[in-house]
Amino acid sequence: MKNVSKIIACYAADTSGVCSALYELGGMTVVHDASGCNSTYSTHDEPRWWDIKSNIYISALTELDAIMGNDEKLICDTVSAAKDKKPGFIAVCGSPMPMMTGVDFDAVAMEIESRSGVRTFPLHTNGTRSYIEGASEAFEAVVREYALPQERAKNGVNVLGLTPLDFPLGADRAVRDWLSENDFECVCTLAMGCTLEDIGKMASASVNLVVSSSGLAAARYLKEKYGIPFVCGVPFGLEFPYDLAGAMLRAIESGEDCYYSASHTPGNDLVIIGEGISATSLACAIEADRGVRSTVIAAQPIDEAMLGAGDVNITAEEDIERFLADRQPAAVIADPIYKYITPKGIKLIGIPHFAFSGRCYQKHMKNMINTDIKEILR
């Protein structure tokens, strides 16, 4: 059966993507879902829960509310909580049950906004799609809402698509330091170490660095609205960050977008499985630092423009297993859980991916931004 994971885990869902993307922005995220599910979005899929406060609510949807279409309870409870908490904004999103009963989140958001006076936007999650789709919609929504026209800053950069689902805690600091070393001015790191005020200034950037697929929709909006070009890539390793910085400077000059991490040379030495931009960036970093060539498997639905020649977008467990058996690479780089479908005789180098294995390997997650990856890949 396609898309059923019999052995490996499944990736975090769209609802977790929304909660993660909006976590630090000072808003209130309300998930229309049964009581108890908050621990999935806010603890199992959220390492910041222990250190940073955030207003993430569950509507505690009951069977009877679902049957009766009792949107009024969701609306009243949200308005009441907003009066207490005074959030910067409210985001309402769904889960499988409201998907089945056809809750109209556009209309619900409209009613909450008119009763609370707080800007409210709907996010159309249903708990069955990828975290990338949820985070992507959330990022685009806040950027559409809060980015304001600004004077352009020379070498200003927005970093788009940062969430702990794809990056270890501290990744925002690492990318800021790297930007600073390369004489870029960091405007906004959407959305780790980021505020609504930072988002307001995003239009002052000269280039957007898209570090995960979750940031692409916001990048495309900023290109269309403010003419800011984007470059896709994560500055992993030692050599690749220099090349990436060069690509960003060229984009500022030309105004052209660039899927830079897709430029790695195809090869079967390694297969890297993961989120598209991170995985292709790692392929670039390994090629630049070690001269080893890789093929990437993007294991989530992805815009194929982000993939390099020979890379593939396959999401079903049995297809990934078959691909590895056919290719017979020397090693596979992926989350440690992939070892269970890695054919015998092929080495697995485990790099934990929080969106896939959650807290299981969290203590083994290491920053690879602007750093020597030799030890990590040993």
Next chain:
Amino acid sequence: MIKLALYGKGGIGKSTCTANLSAALASLGKRVIQIGCDPKADSTINLLHGEPVLPVMDYMRKFDEEPERIEQISKIGYGGVMCIETGGPTPGLGCAGRGIITTFNLLEQLELFERYKPDAVLYDVLGDVVCGGFAAPIREGYAAQVLIVTSGEKMALYAANNIYSAVKNFEDRSYAKVRGVILNRRNVENEEQKVRAFTEKAGIEITADIPRSADIIKYEDMGMTAVEGDPECEAARRFIDLAKTLISEDEKNE
């Protein structure tokens, strides 16, 4: 663009009215899409000479995947009307309302309106507004107006009132508004008076008055609408008049 949803009690003649109105709009040169929102999937059959289109839900059941092109789930009928049927799950199973929402999401993904650029979209919706799925056609971005089909029969008027109240409940949500009533006559006693009593109380109008007509039945037996079969017959002329009214209003709004 004319964006209309037709609601009414089961068996009252919604599909007959919708198909004749689509045909009338098409005969006046308009580019029309008719979307049948009923698991029975028989809304557009009289625009297609009895050769039905493959409903969206049937496509998904058959191929176990979503269609990639509009052509896979549509057929062009009389006057160039694009015919689409949501269809539904196997009777007795699943959730028909959810099927309508899924179909609408899919049509949005396939950019139906952007690509086909219709002048009019008509939604023919099953029975009453029974759940969220059956309210989908009146949500923002779909139908802007609702026409309730009723006769002077008690139960038809009871259903019409329920539909009117349901739509009115959504006033704060930018949903469609009730435009009026299509009186589809069954020749019951004091029929017009009974329907007028309902419309006056609700503050809406009788937008069209369709006589009980043997022509409609005759042409339906031949797999076509009265508008196609004999545009000069009384029933067809009433639908053409309704189409002209809607076009003129739409032109004024634009």
